[in-house]
Amino acid sequence: MIITRRILAMVFIIPIILGLIIGTQLIDNSNNDLKEEIQDSCNLRYENNNRYIKEYVIPSKCSAPVAITIDSEGIVWFIENNHSKIASYNPEENSFNEVIISEVYSDIQSWSMIAVDDDIWFTDHRNNFIWRYMKSENIFEHYILPTENAYPVQIINMEDKIIVSEIFGKKIAILDKNKLSSNTSNGINEITPEIDLEVLGGIATDNEGRIWFTMLTWPIEGHLGNYKDGKFTSYKLPEGISSPVGIAIKDNNIWINDHGSSQFVLFNLENNTYTKFVTSASKSDFTTTLPYWNKFDKNGNIWMNIHQSNTIAKFDIANQILIEYDIPTKNFDWGGISNPLQFDIDNQGNIWFTEWTENKIAVLDAQKALEFTIETSTREIHMNKNELKEITLIIEPKDRIMANIKSSGTFTINGLLENVSITFEQIDNEFDTIQEIPILIKTENLEVGIYTIMISVESQEITQSIPIKLIIK
Template sequence: MCLTNTFDTISTLAVEKSIRKKVYPHNKLNSYRLPCRTLLCSIFLLIIFVILNSLLWSEIQEFELVFASPTEVEQIRTFQDWNCGINSTVNSNYFIKEIRIPEKCSVPIAIGYDEKDNKVWLVGTRNGTLLEYDPDANNFSSYKIPNWYSRELPAGTSWSWALKFDKTYNNIWFTDEKLDSLWKFNKTNRQFEQYIVPYKSESYSTSYPISLAFPDENNVYFVGIRSLSLWHGSLDGMKSGTSKGIEEIPIPLSDSFKGIPDYEVGLGSLAIDHGNQNIWITALAFDKKGLLVKYNIPDKKFSLYELPDTIKSPTGISIDKDGNLWITDHATSSFYKISPPSNSSMINMNEVEHFVTAPLSSRIIGIKHDDLSNNTVNLYQSSLPYWIKSTEEDNIFTNEHVGNKIAKYSPHNDTLTEYWIPSQNILYSVCSPQSSTNICGYSNALQFDIQYNTTDNTINKDARIWFSEQSENKIGYVDLGKKIPINIVVNPSFLNLKNGVNDTVKLNMNVLVNLSLLQQELEYNNTEDKNMSLKPIWSTSFSPNGNLSGFSATFTPNLLNMEYNQSNIDSKQTYANVKVELKINHKINPGNYNLIVGIESKDFSILKKVKIKVSE
């Protein structure tokens, strides 16, 4: 299976060229599409970027189409299908609820939870709107951003990836791609201020600000994809409408990406280690090379750390309470834990623990999760974990862009839990929209934020993960207050393998079902037969996409059906057993690896980590 076959790159680029000449004949925007495609995302998102920023769009009012050719009208319709969520329905499952945005074609990305007022804020990147959602009242308020590049144009968006609250929690800050700016919105007086990045380049018209953070009450730091610099803003010295108070701090990357064209090198995001006053930044040449950058705020000095060759697209970054770095590799299905680096400029594999997501759900290609009739489909394709965040409870969250899931990894019990997003867009799939009746694709959940538990009993304040669906004109949340009805225990939890010695390895997976929780989920889903299908799954860190390189596996049984009925209604739980047999097919490089093994259901997946050591 190859999802990229869905997209006709050549024809899309031809559309971009013809429309750009009409709409932006003298603008620098014509010159920077390639770096965007190279740096921001994999091929799955690249074509979306081209369409978002190149195809004509309007509200399809008659007067706007009078002067449009038939080809341009078709392009407008295509843009709406791909980006506006016109045909998207509001869906939910037991764990996730979706909410439609009342504004037409908002193209939401940046999103943040306001713990002070219990509100959710997001940026509509097509029309330039800051939206406020009140979970208690279930309604939206909108605020028109004073200047927005794409608002009055027949084409385009200005992508906003980051929305943060400063230390006062009275101000909302967010990035603006096309106007190369940071915006601040004061919640008290409802006023906007714009701070322009003083970026100069002969090649690009914008630094493309993408990530920002506040080390204290007086300062903000941010990075842009194209500038290859860390930017610092002094909050007291910044003046709206100008670049005053913003300074550029160039990162010494000149010798770090030798042999790679400059336009392929960019920055991913940043995170602040408050305890050590360090700023950590991901730098990358997409799918070629990755680098970590550390900037010590008091000393104003950079340190660069080469990543192992297998980590080629570090994008999201977060720091846990123990100072460990967590990063995503957005070209793959991988995310990594990196121990605080030593003074060496090279991070070795002993400092890195490699994790992978579950394989893609077969629903991405239109096959039900429990349909085993086509077992030749390769589901070990890139799930594309994008951004990553850690919590005070030491949980790690990431959004699987193509995997169509929000994932939580809990280091304290080595458990990976993935929540399936109930919306799919067939245009983002290998399925044909014209001939297929299957539900295929993914919802483009491109950004998320975490709502923590609170100590009071105020309504709607359980822990949630809020996310935006860029192509569906919706937001949604994962209700973490609802418990997974399944627990699994895998034995053994450590495997010591020697090449040429171990031909077959056996594991035992006990699946424990809480019948009360199972009943609640089945009743919510109106499942008449009171049956939950569970499919055993696994991935390994032998490869970036989790495939079983060097192994083959069999599950007995290969499908479980857990029932809630009169025969077990008085029981608290039931269980099943799955035997896992691993056969080693060829030599595996010596080292430490992780195997994750578990089950996939309709609404969630739950997997446990098994450590593997391979020696000669």
């Protein structure tokens, strides 16, 4: 049983940390000019841009960036994991700068960072530290997590506290900014969830001062928990949500990404109900898309990096539409993805993200108008377990476009359809006028329950999906 549980834990962790484990082994072929002889040299990276996303190649080769944040001045910060440096990019000046973090500690690698006032805080899972970079003084301090090999994976700010999620430590570290002392554990208190868990996931806070966190428990179950004033509360997540990571909270709604499937889920605190969603079918070599981290923008939309579909996505909560933006770099040595492992949102609402294997940072222009809009004739369908119904998909192009129609659903963890068929005729040619497409939905001995169908329209650079609630009586 112990071996089995360890294997399970690693199955959950591998998608999370595989990049960093291999990151130290990125090929360095800077002295080899024969491009055709190099299968995947991280030295050979070029900017690939599209209508919505612009990439920037990091000057230091093979830097393996993951953690990223933006400060109040609009400067983009990230950690060069292979070089143990903190780096910044100034969008106005189009310039990079980098600073060595320490002359004493090496192999500094970070999964998460935040900008708080004039400081940059970041995790270091290799040395089991939390680092603080005081920009104006150009000084670094580090604080030692009390639990050995804790593997800090996310860091957030909460008034005068810094909150850290420890994957392997299975604890939440609370750092009191006023009591911290460099190179010690002073001012750090760790709390342990009152549940038998395998690994801890993401963390978030709400307006009532509660710390919320995601968990994987035995046997293969996802859980949600919160903590305040010494009291823990836990909730079991729906079936199929077994590797919850990203968590974001707004207006009594908790959004959770499952990094073991193609699904994300909404938990309504007012009525204790769950609503499952799924991404569109992946364009990469992977059938499971792995939604990762999530954050709200100032307009109330929730953004996420969808790891194995190689997209940055926005779920427009008000209009209930998922918009997935294709990242222009597709590394086919990695299954057609660029490993977008972390992101942040600037003051203008633009999305900055890292591409770990590609030695790049990139920005998504969230203000740029979409090339088409979509709608359906209904957002909710009631059906029997064996029935046929028709709805209409409306596509309104802003320019002349070529588009494909796709479908997915919460019937399986990777969004594939099961006990239901969705049929339609594809649009074979480019078009610039409104299209109304009949969509036939046929249930085939589908069990009683509530499901979500995603009807998607995919162009070359974006995919838009409308969730339709399917209620089987």
